[in-house]
Amino acid sequence: MRVTIKxxxxxxxxxxxxxxxxxNNRSGINHEIAEKIKKTAEEMGYRxxxxxxxxxKTKVVKKIGIILNSEGNEFFDEVKRGxxxxxxxxxxxxxxxxxxxxxGYDDKREEELMEELEGxxxxxxxxxxxxxxxxxxxxxxxxxxNIKVVAINxxxxxxxxxxxxxxxHKKSGTVAAGLFGLMSQGREETVAIVTGSKLNLxxxxxxxxxxxxxxxxxxxxxIVDILGNDDSDELSYEVTERLLKEYPNxxxxxxxxxxxxxxxxxxxxxxNANFKxxxxxxxxxxxxxxxxxxxxxxxxQEPYKQGFDGVQIMGKYLLFQQMPKNEKNYxxxxxxxxxxx
Amino acid sequence: MRVTIKxxxxxxxxxxxxxxxxxNNRSGINHEIAEKIKKTAEEMGYRxxxxxxxxxKTKVVKKIGIILNSEGNEFFDEVKRGxxxxxxxxxxxxxxxxxxxxxGYDDKREEELMEELEGxxxxxxxxxxxxxxxxxxxxxxxxxxNIKVVAINxxxxxxxxxxxxxxxHKKSGTVAAGLFGLMSQGREETVAIVTGSKLNLxxxxxxxxxxxxxxxxxxxxxIVDILGNDDSDELSYEVTERLLKEYPNxxxxxxxxxxxxxxxxxxxxxxNANFKxxxxxxxxxxxxxxxxxxxxxxxxQEPYKQGFDGVQIMGKYLLFQQMPKNEKNYxxxxxxxxxxx
DNA sequence: CTGAAAGCGCTTACAG
DNA sequence: CTGAAAGCGCTTACAG
Numbered sequence: 001m002r003v004t005i006k007x008x009x010x011x012x013x014x015x016x017x018x019x020x021x022x023x024n025n026r027s028g029i030n031h032e033i034a035e036k037i038k039k040t041a042e043e044m045g046y047r048x049x050x051x052x053x054x055x056x057k058t059k060v061v062k063k064i065g066i067i068l069n070s071e072g073n074e075f076f077d078e079v080k081r082g083x084x085x086x087x088x089x090x091x092x093x094x095x096x097x098x099x100x101x102x103x104g105y106d107d108k109r110e111e112e113l114m115e116e117l118e119g120x121x122x123x124x125x126x127x128x129x130x131x132x133x134x135x136x137x138x139x140x141x142x143x144x145x146n147i148k149v150v151a152i153n154x155x156x157x158x159x160x161x162x163x164x165x166x167x168x169h170k171k172s173g174t175v176a177a178g179l180f181g182l183m184s185q186g187r188e189e190t191v192a193i194v195t196g197s198k199l200n201l202x203x204x205x206x207x208x209x210x211x212x213x214x215x216x217x218x219x220x221x222x223i224v225d226i227l228g229n230d231d232s233d234e235l236s237y238e239v240t241e242r243l244l245k246e247y248p249n250x251x252x253x254x255x256x257x258x259x260x261x262x263x264x265x266x267x268x269x270x271x272n273a274n275f276k277x278x279x280x281x282x283x284x285x286x287x288x289x290x291x292x293x294x295x296x297x298x299x300x301q302e303p304y305k306q307g308f309d310g311v312q313i314m315g316k317y318l319l320f321q322q323m324p325k326n327e328k329n330y331x332x333x334x335x336x337x338x339x340x341x
Numbered sequence: 342m343r344v345t346i347k348x349x350x351x352x353x354x355x356x357x358x359x360x361x362x363x364x365n366n367r368s369g370i371n372h373e374i375a376e377k378i379k380k381t382a383e384e385m386g387y388r389x390x391x392x393x394x395x396x397x398k399t400k401v402v403k404k405i406g407i408i409l410n411s412e413g414n415e416f417f418d419e420v421k422r423g424x425x426x427x428x429x430x431x432x433x434x435x436x437x438x439x440x441x442x443x444x445g446y447d448d449k450r451e452e453e454l455m456e457e458l459e460g461x462x463x464x465x466x467x468x469x470x471x472x473x474x475x476x477x478x479x480x481x482x483x484x485x486x487n488i489k490v491v492a493i494n495x496x497x498x499x500x501x502x503x504x505x506x507x508x509x510h511k512k513s514g515t516v517a518a519g520l521f522g523l524m525s526q527g528r529e530e531t532v533a534i535v536t537g538s539k540l541n542l543x544x545x546x547x548x549x550x551x552x553x554x555x556x557x558x559x560x561x562x563x564i565v566d567i568l569g570n571d572d573s574d575e576l577s578y579e580v581t582e583r584l585l586k587e588y589p590n591x592x593x594x595x596x597x598x599x600x601x602x603x604x605x606x607x608x609x610x611x612x613n614a615n616f617k618x619x620x621x622x623x624x625x626x627x628x629x630x631x632x633x634x635x636x637x638x639x640x641x642q643e644p645y646k647q648g649f650d651g652v653q654i655m656g657k658y659l660l661f662q663q664m665p666k667n668e669k670n671y672x673x674x675x676x677x678x679x680x681x682x
Numbered sequence: 683c684t685g686a687a688a689g690c691g692c693t694t695a696c697a698g
Numbered sequence: 699c700t701g702a703a704a705g706c707g708c709t710t711a712c713a714g
Contacts, residue, residue, distance in 0.1 A: 002399075002435075004707055015685045020709060028683060050433040051395035051660075052707035055690050058343075058390060059710080092391040094343075094690090171680070178680035182637055183523055185615050213680065274526050296523055300675070319392075334641070334675030339512070339519035339554065345691055356701045361693060369699060393691035396706050400694080435706090684714085691706105698700085 003046045012040050023048070024321075054319045058094035062318045064311065065117035067110060067127040071103035073231070073258060074283035075303060079153065082307025083126070090315040098122060104231070105199035107132040114138050124148040124314040129156040131201050148317055152310035153303075154202045155328075162317065163324040165310040167301035167331045169202040173209025175299050175333050176254055176278050181218040183276055183296065189251035190222045192243050196257025197231040203257045206280075210254065224250065233262025240266035252276040261285035267294055282336065290338040302331035344387045353381050364389070365662070395660045399435035403659045405652065406458035408451060408468040412444035414572075414599060415624035416644060420494065423648025424467070431656040439463060445572070446540035448473040455479050465489040465655040470497040472542050489658055493651035494644075495543045496669075503658065504665040506651040508642035508672045510543040514550025516640050516674050517595050517619050522559040524617055524637065530592035531563045533584050537598025538572040544598045547621075551595065565591065574603025581607035593617040602626035608635055623677065631679040643672035 001007070005023075009016045014033065021029040022037035023046075066083060070076030087097050098120050100113040107130040114135075117125060125142065129135050129151050136159050139149050143160035155164040180191055193210065196203050207226065214221050224247055229236035236259030244250060244266060251274060255263055260279050267277060279286050279298040289295035309329060316322045342348070346364075350357045355374065362370040363378035364387075407424060411417030428438050439461050441454040448471040455476075458466060466483065470476050470492050477500050480490050484501035496505040521532055534551065537544050548567065555562050565588055570577035577600030585591060585607060592615060596604055601620050608618060620627050620639045630636030650670060657663040 002402075002707095005709095006707075016708080017686080017710085018684060021684090024709090030683060033683090047433065049396070049399060049435055049707050051392050051399065051435065052690090053709085054392035055390070055396050055692085055707080056709045058392065058690055061343075092388065094390060094392065174680040175678065178678045182678065183526060185524060185526070297676075299681075332675075333681040334673075334677060335638075335681065336675060337516065337519045337523065339515040340640075340674040340676065343691095346693090347691075357692080358694085358702080359700060362700090365693090371699060374699090390691050393706090394693085396691080396708090397693045398706085400706055686713090688710085688712100690708090690710105693706090694704085696704100697702090 003041075003044045004049070008037065008041050008044060008046060011044065012037050050320050053321075054093045057319055061094060061096055062123045063121055064090070064095060064097040064314055064318065065114075065120070065122035065125040065127075066097060066099045066311070067102070067113050067117070067125065068100075069102050069104060069110065069128050069130065071101050073103075074261075075258070075281045078282070078303035079307040082304035082309075083311050084307075086308040086311035086315070090311065090319070093315070093319055095315055095318060105130050105197065107134045110135060111138050114142070118142070118145075118147065122147060124150070124318050126150045126152060126310045126314050128153045129159075129161070131156050148314065150310050150314050150324075152306045154200075163310075163313050163327055163329060165306050165313070165329040165331065167333055169205040170209035172280065172299060172301060172333050173206040173211075173256070174213040175209075175335065176206075176256075176280070177210045177213035177218065179278055179297055179299075179335060180214070180221055180252055180254070180276070183252070184218065184221055186220055188220050188222075190224045190247065190249070191252035191254060192224050192247065192250055193226040194236060194240055194243070194253065194255050194259065194263055195226060195228050196259055198228055200231075200257060206256050210256070229259040229263065231258040233259055235259070236262035237266050239263070248272075250275070252278070255279045260289070264289050264294060282341070287341060290336075290341055293338070297335050297337045300334050300336055302334075305331050344382075344385045345390070349378065349382050349385060349387060352385065353378050389661075391661050394662075395434045398660050402435060402437055403464040404462055405431070405436060405438040405655055405659065406455075406461070406463035406466040406468075407438060407440045407652070408443070408454050408458070408466065409441075410443045410445060410451065410469050410471065412442050415602075416599070416622045419623075419644035420648040423645035423650075424652050425648075427649040427652035427656070431652065431660070434656070434660055436656055436659060446471050446538065448475045451476055452479050455483070459483070459486075459488065463488060465491070465659050467491045467493060467651045467655050469494045470500075470502070472497050489655065491651050491655050491665075493647045495541075504651075504654050504668055504670060506647050506654065506670040506672065508674055510546040511550035513621065513640060513642060513674050514547040514552075514597070515554040516550075516676065517547075517597075517621070518551045518554035518559065520619055520638055520640075520676060521555070521562055521593055521595070521617070524593075525559065525562055527561055529561050529563075531565045531588065531590070532593035532595060533565050533588060533591055534567040535577060535581055535584070535594065535596050535600065535604055536567060536569050537600055539569055541572075541598060547597050551597070570600040570604065572599040574600055576600070577603035578607050580604070589613075591616065593619070596620045601630070605630050605635060623682070628682060631677075631682055634679070638676050638678045641675050641677055643675075646672050 022034040139159040149161040151164045153166045227239045240263040276296045313324045363375040480500040490502040492505045494507045581604040617637045
């Protein structure tokens with residue numbers, strides 16, 4: 001026989017409403033009785049039926065807000081796919097949603113979007129938070145208004161966001177370094193780094209991971225230069241071309257962030273026989289580069305999962321009041337070559 | 342206003358029962374009316390509420406069976422974790438389950454387990470099917486009795502299993518080959534292969550992927566030998582030791598399947614400076630090998646996801662009558678080093 | 683502080 | 699072939 005609110009009510013000799021109050025820690029219930037009910041439920045092995053919970057919730061429709069600073073950044077295409085699939089799932093349980101996207105790292109703009117979504121009555125927000133005082137304050141405000149926040153792709157510390165889904169950025173840099181290490185097989189080599197926007201704090205940590213690992217584990221490899229491309233493909237091309245002219249015997253190049261599409265165009269004319277390019281993520285230009293053997297490998301961080309799980313965590317909270325099992329949900333870092341594409 | 346069975350019934354001027362019959366293609370309904378109802382539902386943008394569907398299903402509890410040939414095979418630990426998490430999810434919607442595990446590739450034993458679970462009244466079975474006539478027949482029988490089957494980790498073709506979740510085995514071999522290619526950087530090198538049980542057909546395809554890729558894309562690499570270890574760590578040790586004695590200048594070794602734990606023990610004493618070992622999956626011995634720099638990299642196939650998604654697909658079918666979106670659900674192949682562990 | 687009743691959206695016997 | 703009614707397990711006003 002299944003254990004339900006009803007069977008617990010009968011066992012304890014109270015009404016179903018009272019059992020509900022006790023089990024969900026609602027106010028206005030005699031403490032003693034609440035304890036007794038909880039104990040009995042535990043003993044009887046009660047497991048709430050989520051289908052029933054969710055069905056009740058459809059009376060008042062909840063809305064999830066989404067904010068991504070994804071404009072002009074192909075990386076987020078997969079994140080979006082994950083979000084869309086996840087939302088479709090949740091819509092079948094009666095949730096609604098509202099999307100906003102933006103470009104770059106303008107925290108003022110992101111704050112505006114948060115306010116806009118708040119005005120539309122969201123109960124939860126899944127976002128790529130910009131790491132600034134302004135956004136931290138706003139998340140705190142949302143918390144006090146009981147609008148839950150889930151951070152995806154990059155975290156923002158010391159806030160009340162209920163969960164983070166994304167990779168460990170510093171670690172991602174060590175993976176790239178390790179790959180150059182493997183390919184060098186102990187020979188003396190030189191590599192250069194092209195990084196993206198200086199406003200992207202995650203890239204800073206990735207760079208640190210790369211540099212520290214090379215210094216610590218691969219003394220045979222020397223990093224000759226680190227240049228930024230500001231997430232611009234044009235600038236990326238220029239910077240890369242300059243690098244390759246200046247270091248004609250360079251053995252490798254690592255693109256830490258965006259701008260691969262532009263930067264990779266500068267490679268073919270300059271490369272020596274064993275020139276190795278490593279990138280991050282899997283945008284179209286990277287796929288092409290892998291196919292052409294212009295790029296040796298790229299490092300992924302499960303973008304689809306970041307979107308999918310971020311939204312699922314929010315949905316489970318809103319539909320079933322389930323807090324996420326883990327506050328930090330790190331996605332795996334993996335190396336992809338043309339064969340595993 | 343939300344579109345429900347009720348609002349459709351009112352719009353068309355029939356009862357809710359009739360709408361249900363039409364929308365779920367049940368028998369005993371006037372064809373014309375069914376068509377009209379479907380059309381109206383479509384126009385009104387009807388989306389069934391899964392919470393309600395699932396709640397009704399709790400009247401008759403459905404049971405999922407699980408069969409894994411996982412005994413003595415550490416690879417399956419992660420698959421199991423995925424299955425367990427997925428089952429826990431589904432139990433909250435009122436599903437039940439029954440587990441069976443077995444060792445190796447004994448199809449007679451697997452058939453027995455299938456019959457045993459059938460006796461316990463399962464409505465669906467998630468399994469690692471052994472690719473044999475006997476199992477194919479049994480899956481066919483299950484199909485006729487309306488017990489759905491989902492294959493995980495390895496597929497069995499020409500059966501009515503509703504979905505497969507697992508990697509492309511041949512492709513997994515090409516990834517390993519590509520990795521040796523990258524590490525060779527064009528130099529002349531020799532590698533050897535240690536494969537697992539000959540009864541594991543997936544390994545055969547993996548081997549083929551490896552060999553064909555080396556031959557096609559890396560003429561600088563020569564495969565000097567291919568030996569089997571029968572999934573036995575003892576044999577794996579012997580075989581590996583023999584290989585390394587016979588080819589003292591060997592540059593690389595690839596373990597295609599199980600037996601890494603035994604085989605890797607033979608490596609330290611023999612290896613030359615640039616000796617590279619590549620393995621598959623991430624059992625404890627591989628983690629240790631990566632940490633020790635004995636193993637350069639290992640190739641993963643998302644075992645957790647294989648278990649999790651396999652069970653989810655079954656659950657969604659049983660709870661909501663949702664057929665899987667895709668029949669074949671390929672998990673990603675990725676290269677992991679000590680830095681991305 | 684507690685209980686009785688209605689209702690979330692769907693499906694399932696049952697009667698006709 | 700069709701409809702009216704009951705019920706899945708939970709939550710939410712409402713009355714007391």
